Amino acid sequence: MMKNYIPILGFLLGGAVISTLADRYWLDILIFALWYAYLCTTWNIIGGIAGQFTFAHPIYVAVGGYTSTLLFNHLGLSPWIGMFAGMAFAVLLAVIVGWINYSRRLPHLTYALITLAMTFVGVIILRSSQFLGGSEGVFILRGNDPANFKFFDKHVYFWIILVAVCLVLTFVTWLSKSQMGLKLVALRDNEDAAKMLGISQLKAVLVASGISAGLGAFAGTFYAQYLFVIDPSVAGSHLAVEIILFTAIGGMGTVWGPVFGPLALVILSRYLNAEFIDFKGLGQVVYGFLIIIVLVFLKDGVVSWAGKSILRQRTKSKNARKTQ
Amino acid sequence: MLEIKGLDSGYGDVGILHNISLSVSDTEMVAVLGSNGVGKSTLMKTISGLLRCTAGSVTLAGKDITGLPPEQIVEAGLVQVPEGRHLFNGMSVLENLLIGNTAKHARPRQKELMEHIFELFPVLAERQAQAAGTLSGGEQQMVAIGRALMAAPKLLMLDEPSLGLAPALTHQVFAALRELNKQPLAILVVEQNVSLALATCDRGYVIEDGEITLSDDAAALRQDDRVRKAYLGM
Amino acid sequence: METLIQGLAQGLAIGGIYGLITMALTIVYSVTRLLNFAHGDLMVVAMYLAFAGVNWLGIDPYLSILIIAPLMFGFGALLFHLIFARVLRAHVLLVVQVTLGLGFVIQSVLLMVFSANYRTVQSVLTGKRIFIGDIVLQAPYVVAFVVSVLTAVLFFWLLHRSTFGRQVRAVAEDAEAASLSGINVRWVQMIVFAGALGTLGVVGPLVSPVFIVEPTLGLHLSLVAFIVLILGGVTNFIGTFVAGIIIGVAEALGGLYVNPPEFAGITPYAIFILFLLFRPSGVLERS
Secondary structure (H helix, E strand, O other): OHHHOHHHHHHHHHHHHHHHHOOHHHHHHHHHHHHHHHHHHHHHHHHHHOOOOOOOHHHHHHHHHHHHHHHHHHHOOOHHHHHHHHHHHHHHHHHHHHHHHHOOOOOHHHHHHHHHHHHHHHHHHHHHOOOOOHHHOEEOOOOOEHHHOEOOOHHHHHHHHHHHHHHHHHHHHHHHHOHHHHHHHHHHHOHHHHHHOOOOHHHHHHHHHHHHHHHHHHHHHHHHHHHOEEOHHHHOHHHHHHHHHHHHHHOOOOOOHHHHHHHHHHHHHHHHHHHOOOOOOHHHHHHHHHHHHHHHHHOOOHHHHHHHHHHHHHHHHHHHHHHO | OEEEEEEEEEEOOEEEEEEEEEEEOOOOEEEEEOOOOOOHHHHHHHHOOOOOEEEEEEEEOOEEOOOOOHHHHHHHOEEEEOOOOOOOOOOEHHHHHHHHOOOOOOHHHHHHHHHHHHHHOHHHHHOOOOEHHHOOHHHHHHHHHHHHHOOOOOEEEEEOOOOOOOHHHHHHHHHHHHHHHOOOOEEEEEEOOHHHHHHHOOEEEEEEOOEEEEEEEHHHHHHOHHHHHHOOOO | OHHHHHHHHHHHHHHHHHHHHHHHHHHHHHHHOOOOOOHHHHHHHHHHHHHHHHHHHOOOHHHHHHHHHHHHHHHHHHHHHHHHHHHOOOOHHHHHHHHHHHHHHHHHHHHHHHOOOOEOOOOOOOOOEEEEOOEEEEHHHHHHHHHHHHHHHHHHHHHHHOHHHHHHHHHHHOHHHHHHOOOOHHHHHHHHHHHHHHHHHHHHHHHOOOOOEOOOHHHHHHHHHHHHHHHHOOOOHHHHHHHHHHHHHHHHHHHHHOOOHHHHHHHHHHHHHHHHHHOHHHHHHHO
8 A cells, every 4th residue: 555655756856856966946846847747637526537627727826826915915914824715715615616516416518517617707807806917917026924814935835835745645546446436437437337226426526526626626726826926827827728738638536747748848848948039939839749649649648658658568578488 | 141159149248149150052932930939039140240240150142251240241242131120210211121122242232123023012113202111011011122122132141021011921032032032132131930931931040049950941841840840739 | 889880790700710610620620529629720721821822822711712622621631641541430539639630740841831921811801991881890700600600500501401411410329320321431531621621711710801811810719619619519500600709799899898998808718717616517417
């Protein structure tokens, strides 16, 4: 059992070592890559393991970021505490959306469409509301105030997001072996059979999407505290598409796919955009093509493909040994 | 007409058929017999190109059709009436027949083929404009056969034509097949109703567990102890 | 009163366009089971082609349809052959991801070539009005509506009266039986996919004088098309066109009467959610 968690520990230690070597420029890139990895891992709970296609994560990010920031700016509540309020709101929102769709036994497509619509509605509301700062968003005074989640040293942000990724990974590793995880996978792989066994789709989706949304909301608080601003652009569908594609290229439903995908692609696209500064957006074009190629030819993403290849190698060498 | 040699087939990595060899001559009506789940439908799907075979060859009128996609096999002259009929229920009887007339070599003969089908099944002429889904089971089977005939086949293949039909209707369908066979038209039919199949067909093959275990003239099979015990309940 | 009529006319035009884009989406879905989230992005491509035609070559958008529609048709055949034919048998989620990836590439390329600026396209009809009694209508809207209705009628006629249309319906109903009847299913799927893109090649230039286009507009258009598809009853083409008109009119009236005006964009989504809340059985019966 414990050996499933060793790679996570390795990832944590490896990350810590890298953080001491990276300069400010690379640290910034790595923090964003890890931020995406965090979001993809939380999305993977509902999108990959439970197989429910959702576009709502940008909204959970916005809910988390705006809630903790507004609580801090207006009431002086530390974001360390305010983030839990944001998480609670996100859970509530996710439960309502899940309920609208699955209490009426509507198909997966409408769930995807409702959540996609949420991102458009969210941006419109955030942009047009004075209280929420309109298009400019809400600012946080810069400073170094650890009690209020503010640091001058980027390393601290790196360590926070690294630890957050590892915690969610630990949870996902546990979940995928648990009773709940098995139910979710059963629903994903054969919905009708799972329902016949008495697994409630509504309950499973509500739990999975609630957890996924709540954890996702922390990414919003982190974003606001790192950049000292939260604005409507985080709520847009663009982020949702990125999350889905990063996860898909890594491998949906696997533990490490959602980490590998964003780390590889964010670093690659930042590098390309910096190298070819005249072609603004070249990074996106290249990784967009990469994603299509990976999906068309490897189907399940890099991590599951690698896993299968290793498995095939092993069985091959086993068979070879047998014949010898 | 049809010559199958050493055919292996299945779904994905699961092999179902092993080393199947059979043949149908130009004027013959041949039955493939066996109980549920021995691979009869898999054999049909493999011959008609819905499934890829993993070994062996299929030859139709001297032309190798192994591994061709279904529409090219229809073009070559081998047409299957699928199990459960699979009509286009939302379309009229006429439209179903016209869909059957897709093969290039059959298209110029559309009128002649259609007249011939209405001669064989006069009820279809009356029901031309009716939606296929609203017909009775027997009439639907006639449409399914008619649709296949619209492709001007050299060999007609039927998968369980008696499925879901009352005995009287089943006899009617087999009588029509016999009629077609006299034209002549080579026919290969998979059937669970062994006594009826052996009464109508010239020869039969028995499949058990994906392999052909017995093949002989229909008359000889009717007398065979194993067939009598296993399929005729005697 | 006059603004109301203006708004209704505008809504009808946009609604007709929505109906037409959704018909293209629906026909692709019914013969390939492909849920194409890049549908809107592909329409945006056609709109930018019209923009490029005007600004780089000086061709009027209405004239450029003659070039853009065949171009999009060819692009569709190529896309189907290179990408979609390979993944059609895979899990539906994978296919959706591929279309999202395609949309992402399209957006990124458009951003590189045309930048993120909002663009409008000038045509010969820009600013022209049509008078019917006391009612004044903007000519580009009238043309868009008339052409979309005509295209929809042509579409319907082809589907029900031509041999190819019959084959399309056969594949949509039962692809396996269609192939056993001698129909080349892959070919039908490719032509339908290419035809859908060709339709977008007509629609894109047609609406370019009345839409403001920017590279990320596509996913919004895809979403609206999917909403129309659900409201209209998935594979019911007449229902689709009617649903398109309803959404278009609601959006236009929302733009006139919703306060604050920024919230008008929410109208189609609100209708969708209300529909799901109060008529969920409608969705189930139809899908």
